[in-house]
Amino acid sequence: MVLKTIKNKFLRYGIFAVIGLILLFLLFILSIKWGAWGKLPTIEDLSDFQYQRASEVYSADSVLIGKYYLYDRQPIAFEDIPKNVLEALVAIEDERFYEHNGIDYPSLGRVALKTILMQDQSAGGGGTLTQQLAKNLYPRRDRTKANIVVNKIKEMMIATRLEDIFNKEEILTHYLNTVSFGDNTFGIESASLKFFNKRTQELNLEEAAVLVGMLKATYGYNPRVFPERSLQRRNLVLASMAKNEFISENEKDSLVKTPLFLNYRQYDNNEGIAPYFREEVRKKMLKWTQEQQEEGNEYNIYTSGLKIYTTLDYNMQFWAEAAMREHMQSLQASFEKSYGNNAPWLKNKSLINKWIKQSPLYRKMKAVGLEEKQIMDSLQQKKKMVLVDWEGEKTVEASSIDSLQHYMKFLNTGSLSIDPHNGAVKTWIGGVDFEHFKFDHVAQSKRQVGSTFKPFVYTAALEVGIEPCTYFSAEEVEYENLKGWSPSNSGNKDETYLNYSMEEALSNSVNTVAVKVLEKTGIENVITMAKNMGIFSELPKQPSLALGTGEIYLNELAGAYASYVNKGRAILPYFIKTIADQKDSVLVKFEPKRAVEPAFSEQTRQVMVEMMKSTIDKGTASRLRTTYKLNNAIAGKTGTTQNNKDAWFVALTPNLVHVTWVGLDNHEIGFRSTSLGQGANAALPIFAKLMQEMNRHPSYNEITKAQFTSTDPKVLSMLDCEPVKRDGFFKRLFKNPDKKKKKKFRN
Structure with a gap:
């Protein structure tokens, strides 16, 4: 009846259009909720999600020496997360975290006004930590612009369900255990071990600010790759903490003057202490988990978060490796000098040719039907490659045969x-x-x-x-x-x-x-x-x-x-004493295993x-x-x-x-x-x-x-x-x- 009293037909049509758009938008939201754009996780799904956890390898003296994983993640409990990490996270990522129910409506309004109407790209995305947790748990598969609205609304819906299921402490814990820090590293514990070689609970305030600062752009603010950018971002986090009264202005002013210190440790199969030992442990564990699976126990070395306690002595291993490197570098130099220019890897043509024919590259080319001359011509082609010796890596112009001869002498x-x-x-x-x-x-x-x-x-x-x-x-x-x-x-x-x-x-x-x-x-x-x-x-x-x-x-x-x-x-x-589960x-x-009777x-x-x-x-x-x-x-x-x-x-x-x-x-x-x-x-x-x-x-x-x-x-x-x-x-x-x-x- 109200619309009939509006005599301006264009105004009337405009109002009809707005109402129609609102109804369409409501229908669109309902279609997302009902699963037309992909099934939403139920409350049961959200209540029962499981992390894929890295399995950990420890020395006899309880030093973490390696990990096996698809995703490098080591979940921790809320009690193991220090207050400074939580405060830094809330200050820079979600100031009203403790006030909203998963959706920060004032922030959304700000985004709508500044980003959409005023075209201010610095206004941010308006997403809450709970929404980011939803995105961590259910990563976006379709990243096209056409689907971005669907993804955002889905994350809001999941966020409200998460807020119904978990309290604020649990949401923060789940978020910090699932968030990516780049380089296949997930969760604050794995990041803390990688960048500072310490547990999360041992992080000081400025270290916590560095890791929290990375979350905006894990590569762009990576302290190892871009230390200056990381330092600026860390200081911005500290400023936000002061603004939100988590720390004083004096404390902030003191901390921003602190240089950036890292103790970077890559938990990589090829690097770190005792790599051959860790590989042998991995082989043993694969055999054990297979036996367990045959008995109905679904243990997986890469996802079950197993804890493998070994017999290795960390200090002795460290010293043994140092002794080996010192001696072998010197011995290698003496060995090469003793042969001089008449070394078999340089002069013994029959031996070199034998090694060439045993090489994987030669066999691969032979298998596809290439003739001997074609193979040798290919292997003699010079190209840029990295060769390694006791002095380190060197990029040189060399052929595959040169590389083979280089490694023959080691x-x-x-x-x-x-x-x-x-x-x-x-x-x-x-x-x-x-x-x-x-x-x-x-x-x-x-x-x-x-x-x-x-x-x-x-x-x-x-x-x-x-x-x-x-x-x-x-x-x-x-x-x-x-x-x-x-x-x-x-x-x-x-x-x-x-x-x-x-x-x-x-x-x-x-x-x-x-x-x-x-x-x-x-x-x-x-x-x-x-x-x-x-x-x-x-x-x-x-x-x-x-x-x-x-x-x-x-x-x-x-x-x-x-x-x-x-x-x-x-x-x-x-070499393995015990295997424990994630708890x-x-x-x-x-x-x-000892012999029962003496041999003599x-x-x-x-x-x-x-x-x-x-x-x-x-x-x-x-x-x-x-x-x-x-x-x-x-x-x-x-x-x-x-x-x-x-x-x-x-x-x-x-x-x-x-x-x-x-x-x-x-x-x-x-x-x-x-x-x-x-x-x-x-x-x-x-x-x-x-x-x-x-x-x-x-x-x-x-x-x-x-x-x-x-x-x-x-x-x-x-x-x-x-x-x-x-x-x-x-x-x-x-x-x-x-x-x-x-x-x-x-x-």
């Missing part, structure tokens, strides 16, 4: 420290650089172990009744029934006239004597002893076994040596420890005492394989076993000389530098100050003999040092 390493009494892994280094050399030389590599196998031979010999003071001639022998095989020593010809006690022969790693001890003991007895000591790899039933031609995993070698300080019982190295309830606990007698154990002490005190590993000035209780054994291709060192202390291997992944390249490639030079320094560092820290006295158990006087008397006996005059008279003795190997 020495690699594997080292492992374990507690010999329970097998707990303390340090684990699988190689020199996980990003570029993924192959793990602890768990994946089987190499000839050289003279580090000799203690197993001598242990078996003692067990069959051979006395420690039995003498064996060092004379070189040519074994006629072994195709003239003739093991030799690295000493001079005068050794022809020398006869070594077992202790002296082992401590100086005399090859000819080791073979003769094996011959007298019996190959089968030695192999049986090795297996009883935990060696599970197949061993060659050949006399060369005495010289360590058997290929053995580094971790099984460590477990076998542990028997010498573990009452004769072998131990299997293990820290223990799901499974792993126990050490207590007397034999004591004799062998005394013999290996001699290796350190006056034998092939004496530089631990002379060069590195280590006075710790240490026994051990060096090892070097044929043509100097593998260098080994095993250190045995009362509470720690450490094994190191150094060599090239290419078995066809060895060290140029024994002086450079022997275990005492190439492998031993990594342990020596680690032990030097541990000696500086009293907290490791349990390892560094530990002493071997007292040796029985009877054992000491068994070893009380002249180390070396020289042949008598007439025996020397009829021996020709230039002529090898010939005989058959009897076994």
